[in-house]
Amino acid sequence: MIQFKNIKKRYGKKEVLHDITLTIPKGEIVSIIGGSGCGKTTLLKMINRLIPISSGQILVNGDDVYKMNPVELRRKIGYVIQQTGLFPHLTIRKNLDLVLDLHKFPQEGRTEKINEMMDLVGLHRDLLDRYPVELSGGQQQRVGVARALIVDPEVILMDEPFSAIDPITRVTLQDELRSLQENVKKTIVFVTHDMDEAIKISDRICLMREGYVEQYDTPEQILRNPATPYVESFIGKNRIWNSPEFIKAEDIMVEANNLAYPSDSLLRCMKKIKDIPQDYLIVVDRFTHNFRGLVNARMIREQDSLQGPVSDIMAQPKAVAHIGDSLIDVLNTIKTLHRPHMLVLDENECVAGVITQSSLFATFGSHYLDEAEVV
Ligand SMILES: Nc1ncnc2c1ncn2[C@@H]1O[C@H](COP(=O)(O)OP(=O)(O)OP(=O)(O)O)[C@@H](O)[C@H]1O
Ligand SMILES: [Mg+2]
Known part of the structure; x- marks a missing residue:
């Protein structure tokens, strides 16, 4: 020292x-x-x-x-x-x-x-x-x-x-x-x-x-x-x-608005999906926002009845990001998953946000636009 x-x-x-x-x-x-x-x-x-x-x-x-x-x-x-x-x-x-x-x-x-x-x-x-x-x-x-x-x-x-x-x-x-x-x-x-x-x-x-x-x-x-x-x-x-290792998932995520709760009926979920741009919902605990699963329109349509709760059919994603993950990790995962979006969880496994193609475009876009201003 x-x-x-x-x-x-x-x-x-x-x-x-x-x-x-x-x-x-x-x-x-x-x-x-x-x-x-x-x-x-x-x-x-x-x-x-x-x-x-x-x-x-x-x-x-x-x-x-x-x-x-x-x-x-x-x-x-x-x-x-x-x-x-x-x-x-x-x-x-x-x-x-x-x-x-x-x-x-x-x-x-x-x-x-x-x-x-x-x-x-x-x-x-x-x-x-x-x-x-x-x-x-x-x-x-x-x-x-x-x-x-x-x-x-x-x-x-x-x-x-x-x-x-x-x-x-x-x-x-x-x-x-x-x-x-x-x-x-x-x-x-x-x-x-x-x-x-x-x-x-x-x-x-x-x-x-x-x-x-x-x-x-x-x-x-x-x-x-x-x-x-x-x-x-x-x-x-x-x-x-x-130094993209210093850019974290939390810097590029956007707020997740497409939430559902485990007890929501499939009918209710289907209605929600119709009102939003995304074709899927993120299922979270009502009070803690702990992540529980994902459901998309196709999964709901395949059901005979829409009365049951979404928790019966929700699925787990192959991978999620955490807020401290680097941009490089995130890009690698997105590349291997072939998914246009990725969920970001905080240290308590609660939903913090979502990284989508458009949020990535927005981040990269503002970088290059800023640079153009400097020149
Ligand atoms: N022997 C000296 N007599 C008078 N001034 C000095 C002497 N040595 C250094 N200085 C002055 O002290 C300051 C700091 O010098 P120093 O060599 O520590 O800079 P530096 O940050 O290492 O610079 P550089 O990146 O050019 O190596 C400078 O303003 C320099 O002119
Ligand atoms: Mg010197």
């Missing part, structure tokens, strides 16, 4: 960080994002004391970093930067070995440790005897990550580590970092200016502007509930459409 308490930074008379207080929970990836010069690197480098603070306190796992020996501190904290910082005149093996030297790692076991790191970051061991220039940018960056992890630090700081990498390799590295994190569970502070990257890799995002924190929240919250107009403009109006 990393705690910033009332952190200020001044260069001469100019204050570049204004009273920042924030906590980075243990084992999470937190991205710091914001425009150029807003103070991301400054905030990051204060954690391992590469930049001194003007006032305030930084605690790493409860310990005040300014009460620690800076060399000791830096050994406990992995650091990955855009330029990798690999020594060009040393082989990859030597570059990794150097870190083990610094940590007085016993000679015995070093080969195994180095091999293990190469495996962890998905690099072939054959590369160990090459020089950094003989590796691609993505491979060099993986070595950078291996070097930061080799002494098993609690905290890893990454300053735009993937920004010089081509977009395709960059996406691979982001995926790898996320899955690596599932194994190593480090506290990772990741500086980026790429919102897609931040959304993809982070448990939380700290969005900064000119030395202030505008919003510190989960990617989902930042996308769904931007705290300020600046955050909104920074993420872009339709950003959520790049």
Whole structure:
């Protein structure tokens, strides 16, 4: 865990960080994002004391970093930067070995440790005897990550580590970092200016502007509930459409008006169906709206008598959605079911709404119309 308490930074008379207080929970990836010069690197480098603070306190796992020996501190904290910082005149093996030297790692076991790191970051061991220039940018960056992890630090700081990498390799590295994190569970502070990257890799995002924190929240919250107009403009109006996993069934459903109660007679149901656009009714408990079943016009017509209650013949749908299901889940289910509509239930299995072709069209339509307005 990393705690910033009332952190200020001044260069001469100019204050570049204004009273920042924030906590980075243990084992999470937190991205710091914001425009150029807003103070991301400054905030990051204060954690391992590469930049001194003007006032305030930084605690790493409860310990005040300014009460620690800076060399000791830096050994406990992995650091990955855009330029990798690999020594060009040393082989990859030597570059990794150097870190083990610094940590007085016993000679015995070093080969195994180095091999293990190469495996962890998905690099072939054959590369160990090459020089950094003989590796691609993505491979060099993986070595950078291996070097930061080799002494098993609690905290890893990454300053735009993937920004010089081509977009395709960059996406691979982001995926790898996320899955690596599932194994190593480090506290990772990741500086980026790429919102897609931040959304993809982070448990939380700290969005900064000119030395202030505008919003510190989960990617989902930042996308769904931007705290300020600046955050909104920074993420872009339709950003959520790049992350359909954050669009939920409840965002696309419409109210279900075609309800019936279990004791309603089939005759009554048939009359209701005649008065509404849909050819089916959703049967719910009268007071709780708990979902009970579905009935359509064809099912009713097949009955000899229309006196009995609808509960005798109602059927269960093959699938229903729940309010928290993502748009992707919903679309997949609709695709496999070949049904034009889908019921949405809340956490108590009560009917919350219904997703229909027209509600989907409406949602997509407003997205594209909004976008057209922006252009
Ligand atoms: N050594 C310095 N002396 C004076 N001002 C500095 C110094 N280092 C940084 N600054 C200023 O502090 C502010 C924050 O800089 P910082 O490097 O933290 O920005 P950043 O958010 O990392 O930007 P970028 O996205 O361009 O890397 C900037 O206004 C910068 O000009
Ligand atoms: Mg920077």
